[in-house]
Amino acid sequence: EAGVVQSPRYKIIEKKQPVAFWCNPISGHNTLYWYLQNLGQGPELLIRYENEEAVDDSQLPKDRFSAERLKGVDSTLKIQPAELGDSAVYLCASSLMGGHEQFFGPGTRLTVL
């Protein structure tokens, strides 16, 4: 069974540029999560989807961050414009609806110069 797929694995951009990350969850997993992991810290939730509905986006900085999961399967997280402080690892995870175990992708390491 394929795990959670994320791309790209690495991204280097100049500040003020836009960037997008893609995530494909495990087949059949209705719940999808985006986490932000700063250096030396544990991951923190940015947004959680149940199917195509964002049910918890309270920690998403909506002035520059956006996310979508149009067909309730794969998801895209966007930053526009990127700032130096956005340099971090962006992790995607998925779970069965009502499930307690989350399965993580390999993450995207973003560097903003």
Add this chain to the structure above:
Amino acid sequence: AQTVTQSQPEMSVQEAETVTLSCTYDTSENNYYLFWYKQPPSRQMILVIRQEAYKQQNATENRFSVNFQKAAKSFSLKISDSQLGDTAMYFCAFTLQGGSEKLVFGKGMKLTVNP
């Protein structure tokens, strides 16, 4: 709000020895789950072990076991017969029992297993 604290930023152990990683948490809820995740340099978060708060029996998974003290809000991980492949960041995490809830992570602890 729930918080998770890992007070040891770094530990090292010799191969084949036993090591214990500590974690405390704070919550006013009674029903929840606790996890230990491992994150090697590849960045992939891998579930090591989970514990349901309603279960008194401590969880075990092969060389990994936990000491869950609900009243003290303590959740430590014991790794027996440490292997070089155990070298990684270890994160303690908490989630409410409702299902599909967010994970609240501690800051993590870097474990190095030396040959």
